[in-house]
Amino acid sequence: xxxxxxxxxxxxxxxxxxxxxxxxxxxxxxxxxxxxxxxxxxxxxxxxxxxxxxxxxxxxxxxxxxxxxxxxxxxxxxxxxxxxxxxxxxxxxxxxxxxxxxxxxxxxxxxxxxxxxxxxxxxxxxxxxxxxxxxxxxxxxxxxxxxxxxxxxxxxxxxxxxxxxxxxxxxxxxxxxxxxxxxxxxxxxxxxxxxxxxxxxxxxxxxxxxxxxxxxxxxxxxxxxxxxxxxxxxxxxxxxxxxxxxxxxxxxxxxxxxxxxxxxxxxxxxxxxxxxxxxxxxxxxxxxxxxxxxxxxxxxxxxxxxxxxxxxxxxxxxxxxxxxxxxxxxxxxxxxxxxxxxxxxxxxxxxxxxxxxxxxxxxxxxxxxxxxxxxxxxxxxxxx
Numbered sequence: 001x002x003x004x005x006x007x008x009x010x011x012x013x014x015x016x017x018x019x020x021x022x023x024x025x026x027x028x029x030x031x032x033x034x035x036x037x038x039x040x041x042x043x044x045x046x047x048x049x050x051x052x053x054x055x056x057x058x059x060x061x062x063x064x065x066x067x068x069x070x071x072x073x074x075x076x077x078x079x080x081x082x083x084x085x086x087x088x089x090x091x092x093x094x095x096x097x098x099x100x101x102x103x104x105x106x107x108x109x110x111x112x113x114x115x116x117x118x119x120x121x122x123x124x125x126x127x128x129x130x131x132x133x134x135x136x137x138x139x140x141x142x143x144x145x146x147x148x149x150x151x152x153x154x155x156x157x158x159x160x161x162x163x164x165x166x167x168x169x170x171x172x173x174x175x176x177x178x179x180x181x182x183x184x185x186x187x188x189x190x191x192x193x194x195x196x197x198x199x200x201x202x203x204x205x206x207x208x209x210x211x212x213x214x215x216x217x218x219x220x221x222x223x224x225x226x227x228x229x230x231x232x233x234x235x236x237x238x239x240x241x242x243x244x245x246x247x248x249x250x251x252x253x254x255x256x257x258x259x260x261x262x263x264x265x266x267x268x269x270x271x272x273x274x275x276x277x278x279x280x281x282x283x284x285x286x287x288x289x290x291x292x293x294x295x296x297x298x299x300x301x302x303x304x305x306x307x308x309x310x311x312x313x314x315x316x317x318x319x320x321x322x323x324x325x326x327x328x329x330x331x332x333x334x335x336x337x338x339x340x341x342x343x344x345x346x347x348x349x350x351x352x353x354x355x356x357x358x359x360x361x362x363x364x365x366x367x368x369x370x371x372x373x374x375x376x377x378x379x380x381x382x383x384x
Contacts, residue, residue: 005067005071008064008068009067009068009071012064012068012071012072013071013072013074013075015048015072016050016071016072016073016074016075016076017075019044019045019048019050019075019076020075020076020078020079020080021079023040023041023044024038024041024076024079024080024083025079025080028079028080028211028353028356029350029351029353029356031080031082031210031211032082032210032211032350032356033210033350035203035205035206035210035211035213036211037166037167037211037212037213038080038082038083038086038211038212039123039167041080041083042083042086042087042117042123042125042167043117043118043123045076045083045086045087045117046116046117046118046123049061049062049064050062050072050087050091051087051090051091051095051114051115051116051117051125052090052091052095052114052115052116052117053068053069053072053091054066054069054091054095054096054099055095055096055099055111055115056099059099059107059108059111059112059115060111060112060113060115060116061095061099061115062115065308065312066246066249066308066309066311066312067305067308067309067312069091069092069249069250069253069308070249070253070256070304070305070308072087073087073088073250073253073254073256073257074253074254074256074257074260074301074304075257076257077253077254077255077256077257077258077261078257078258078260078261078264079261080211081208081209081254081257081258081357081360082209082210082211082212082360083211084254084257085163085209085212085251085254086125086163086164086167086212088247088250088251088253088254089125089126089127089128089163089164089247089250090114090117090125090126090164091250092243092246092247092249092250093126093128093172093243093244093246093247093250093368094114094125094126094127094128094170094172095111095114095115095126096243096246097128097172097188097230097239097242097243098110098111098114098172098190098230099111100242100243101230101231101235101239101242102190102230103227103230105227106190106227106228106230110126110170110190113169114126114170119169123167123169124169124170125164125167125168125169125170126164126168126169126170126171126172127162127163127164127165127168127170127171127172127217128162128163128171128172128243128247129159129162129171129172129173129174129191129217130159130174130240130244131159131160131161131162132144132157132158132159132160133158133160136160136161137369137370137372137373139174139237139240139241140182140183140186140237142157142174142175142176142186143157143158143176144156144157144158144159144173144174144175144176144219145157145175145176145177145179146175146176146177146187146189146224147177148177149223151225151226152223152224152225152226153175153177153187153189153223153224153226153229154221154222154223154224155173155175155189155191155197155219155221155222155223155224156219156220156221156222157175157218157219158201158216158217158218158219159173159216159217159218159219160216161204161214161216161367162214162215162216162217163212163213163214163367164212164213165200165201165203165213165214165215165216165217166200166203166213166215167213168193169192169193169194170190170191170192170193171190171191171192171193171198171217172188172189172190172191172230173188173189173190173191173219174186174187174188174236174237174239174240175187175188175189175236177233177234177236178234181234183237184234184237185234186234186236186237186240187229187230187231187233187234187235187236188229188230188231188235188236188239188240189224189228189229189230190224190228190230191219191222191224191228195222195223195224196222196223197219197220197221197222197223198217198218198219198222199217199218199219199220200215200217200218201215201216201217201218202215202216203215204216206363207359207362207363208356208359208360208361208362208363209360209363210359244368244369245317245318245321245322246311246317246321247368248307248321248322248324248325248368248369248374249304249307249308249311249317249321249324249325250368251325251329251364251367251368252300252303252304252307252321252324252325252327252328252329252364253304253328254364255300255325255328255329255331255332255361255364256297256300256301256304256328256331256332258332258335258336258357258360258361258364259293259296259297259300259328259331259332259334259335259336259361260297260301260335261353261357262293262332262335262336262338262339262354262357262358262361263290263293263294263297263335263339265339265343265352265353265354265357266289266290266293266338266339266342266343266354267281267290269342269343269346269352270286270290270342273343273344273346280342286342289338289341289342290342292338293335293338293339296331296334296335297331297335299327299331300324300327300328300331303320303323303324303327303328304324304328306320306324307320307321307323307324318377318381319377319378319381319382322369322374322377322378322381323374323378325364325368325369325371325374326371326374326375326378328364329361329364329365329371330365330371332361332364333358333361333362333364333365335361336354336357336358336360336361337358339354339357339358340354340355340358
């Protein structure tokens with residue numbers, strides 16, 4: 001087994017680290033406090049080629065592997081998880097899904113500007129619309145409908161918890177076309193935000209990742225051309241599940257970044273702060289906390305890289321991605337709490353960053369498949 005990163009991987013990681021420190025760190029507390037979407041940072045990510053990292057260059061992407069994507073996601077998530085989740089959705093859920101299953105016409109029209117993150121000089125990103133008021137973990141219970149009207153579908157319904165909800169130009173929408181067929185009656189449609197009948201609901205006031213814009217999206221008699229359906233009739237649920245398997249690698253990497261960012265801040269603080277006449281790092285209680293953090297984070301990193309490697313090798317990575325997500329997200333939650341504890345009272349103050357990382361960590365146990373759902377996926381795999 002080869003554990004050493006290539007020179008290209010190291011270059012990508014360093015570029016992402018520099019970007020995070022130079023472009024994301026300034027103003028991150030203010031963006032969090034005021035729920036300000038990081039448009040400037042996302043546009044600069046697009047300039048670096050990080051909004052379509054794994055997309056073929058012929059469609060405007062960077063043509064990089066999933067390992068590179070994991071490395072970049074970790075570094076950016078150390079500093080600002082609101083920026084990294086915008087990047088993750090556009091890469092893992094929207095661009096990958098379109099490239100893997102879209103028609104050539106769909107790729108030319110939508111994937112190319114999505115991979116570049118720009119169109120006509122303006123921000124151009126996507127969103128993935130699966131969750132509903134009554135369909136979160138149970139993704140088969142779609143209430144959003146797409147009625148076949150011959151040469152178009154008539155889309156009606158509501159989607160919840162949509163990352164990039166107001167900033168996206170393109171939505172990938174899962175909807176029920178034939179309820180009698182259950183999950184086999186679900187389709188995925190490419191919907192433009194500017195179309196008549198598309199309504200962006202109020203922005204959610206969230207615990208964490210407050211810079212990312214999370215909205216409900218409503219569809220009122222939206223006409224969707226037949227050519228905007230992805231894949232054959234009834235392919236929508238399979239599309240969603242296959243796309244989410246890759247998306248979990250992105251969120252696992254985000255959780256890894258939150259955990260490692262928490263650890264790095266705690267390690268730095270332990271060398272600067274004194275208690276009882278010596279630095280915190282000289283106290284065995286703190287040493288053991290740091291040792292446990294470093295060990296669990298390294299284990300999470302290896303799980304993320306294994307899932308990414310399997311994806312790059314065109315192997316079945318569903319099990320590995322679920323293992324990576326459930327473990328990394330729980331490490332993120334635990335490590336961020338430990339980082340606050342090591343900081344003591346200062347950890348409860350915004351300017352030290354760790355309280356924000358702790359708030360950001362929680363969502364990684366919930367979105368793109370809760371920890372409970374990941375355990376269902378894992379148990380089914382090992383018991384079959």
